[in-house]
Amino acid sequence: MSNPARADAAGPTKAASSAPLLDVTGLSVLLQVNGASRAVLRDVSFTVARGEAVGLVGESGAGKTMTARAIGRLLPRGAQVRGTIRFDGSEVGALSGADLRRYRSRVAMIFQDPRVHINPVRRVGDFLTEALRTNLGVPPAQARRRAVDVLAQVGIEDGLRRLRQYPHQMSGGMLQRVMIAAALLTGPRLLLADEPTTALDTTTQAEVMTILDGLRREFGLAMLFITHDLDLAAAICDRTVVMYAGQVVEVRASALLHTDPLHPYTAALAAARPDITRTVHRLPAIPGRPLSAFETPPDECAFASRCTCTRDVCRTAVPGLAELDGGLSRCIRAHELRGQLQAAPDA
Amino acid sequence: MPDTSSVPVLEAAGLRKQFDDLVAVDDVSFRLRPGRSLAIVGESGAGKTTIARMVVGLERPSSGTITACGHDRSRPPRSARDRRRRGREVQIVFQDPYTSLDPRQSAEAAIDEVLRLHHGWPAGRRRARVDELTGLVGLDTRQSRALPRSLSGGQRQRVAIARALAAQPAVLILDEAVAALDVSIQAQVLNLLADIRDQTRVSYILISHDLAVVRQIADETLVLHLGTVVERGPTARVLDDPQHPCTQRLRASVPGPGWKPRRQGSQ
């Protein structure tokens, strides 16, 4: 039973283990808000192969963080989940107890704001070694040694001193590197990075991304990289999944995202960004504002109200995710619009 | 008002700010002419926001002078009248749309309050001006009357801009004013700022870490590093041909076509 959403990058198929490491199929999530059920994800499907970096891009309400939370089994209570998430063949939703703990050591999350996710009154060393000691039963001294090693790998020398420090004694960039180190300590196969550099300086972002990218390649880790920055995703990830209003609207090889997008939203998003190499009189802005899944009617294209290419056919039904030139697009007019959506000017 | 473009509308000379033993800003000088826009860029901790706060009066310079519209504002205002006059010279829009509006005030009420503060106009005239301003920033009637919690981030920033413009300032400081916005909304607000500049001849000081936004909005750029100016010049030149290693590092850190994360070398 192959996942129709699995798309290969433009190039040779991956040999060896062709089964994807992460396989999300038809994921729909409803949250309970003030007694009412609200859809936040609709039929989300994509795969991450072993050792592959996949970007997840979108604006507010797109459902990027919700997707990561669903994968990480961190959804709020009362959330209704439909569809399947398979990690290394096992159904994630069915895990519990020891299996679930083992799963958590194999799928590591890195969050946006490190200060929110680290206990400020405990030392960094305690934080780093906690998962090792509790989930994997590693003796404290050995755990500390491994912590020092992994700190060196993220570019933090004098690890022993750093282990004894408190979070407030470290800068944002350094703390984020500590988070990455913590994520790597348990020997994960998949990294879920949720906007890990958004709160950082541009130069710090570049440093942290360099470390993350380097380590990922070195250990052959797969990564799902969530960001609102299309350029950043394109730089780090082999493939990019573009989300809008709780749905996947495009899956494309990152290299082709700017030059040959398959969905009007992707093209519009890329075009709306100012260009660092030139000034334009006015930016081509998308009218309206980004919507959440529950704000869009369930029987038409979610982007129809803001799209410049809308026709009657777009409002008759929700378009399905269809294959096109090695990528996927949820635009019902994708074939027609091929080649006309190009946003980026020629280099 | 005659456009004497050679007379700077804002001038800072030898600005310095010291907090205990930390020197946040050291010997910073710049000039801003009417209708022009200046960007101040640099890493966090470089002193950009401290400069903005000094210019707008929220922080007092340890030494140096700031002159706006010909009036010195290096020392605290001496009277309520002084304070209000300064409010009509330089205004600011902050980064976080979720805390820069009074949660109990609608846009109309907030703008009206500013008008009442600065002018002794009758209600009718104020009403007209409120409508003019909300129209200028693209807010419809519902949005102007709604409380901030019913508005999205982009809409709140529009309110903040309208409120700042109500005082008809000569200089508007945008302290990372679009950083917290979605890309598509950011584009709308950037276009709005360009429209406003065309219509009112206001001068912008843009504090931003996002160099693409800087390119789009600012004529000139100042690069700060650890409180001092390391490079300055026309934005296009500074970004296309950076001279100082700090500027080069900044420029090289921006993701774009063909960019790959590389270690940039130590400071």
Added chain:
Amino acid sequence: MSAVPLASEASPPGRALALLRATGPAGIASAIVLAVAAFAAVIGPLLAPYDPNLPNLALAWVGPVGGHLLGYDFEGRDVLSRLLAGAQTAMLGPLAVVMISVPGGTLIAVTAAWCRGASDAVISSGLNVLFAFPGILLALLAAAVFGAGLPAAVLALSAAYTPYVARVLRGAVLKERSQPYVAALEVQGAPATLICLRHLVPNIAPLIAAQATILFGYAMVDLAAISFLGLGVQPPTANWGVMISENQVGLLEGYPLPALTAGACIVVVVIAVNVLGERLFDQAQDARR
């Protein structure tokens, strides 16, 4: 994150009702109890079936009989009538304490939080010193200086509670003051009084309301204790605390009703006030999103 429900610009009474509804069934029940007590405080003496101050020793300690639902007290006065009459002083005293200490504490808190720096340090130290004096102690002092009676007790308790209110509110005002919208108003050139009165205080109003409600409960207990000790309301004026004191002998002699019912009134009102106050506090915290 981008849901934008329309918020109605309700009038203040509408907003208050909505706030009340949000406190849940317990909060609403407490509000009803308090409304009844307030009603009794206002027209209690008129509702009393019998004269609350007319003694008749022949009827002392007689249990419930005929129209006297709660019997007679130690001086032969109708207990129910005395409870209704006593509601007045029992409720007015705490109300007065709250109306002095809450505005006073708010003023101090706002001043300290607005000025920050040295002024704040001085004010905070002063508050800490005042904390050393518990209300009852100050009441004893006031009784010694001004003579026993409700006004002295009220003033003493107000002096004791004001630093408490100031301390609690100062933190909230500081937090509010550091918000960018306050800076925006300063940059506009708005005077400090306008910012404090029109923006800072209204934004912490739910918290102030919650504090005031809880303080009412504390004041009621303290005043009842002071009256019990003979330093507050003087007999024969009806007052729940005084009634406990007057009739305490009956507790041991098999005539518990007068003292117990008076005590029960105090307990019920204080519980209601605490429950409502806590709910309001929770609402205030939730609203600070």
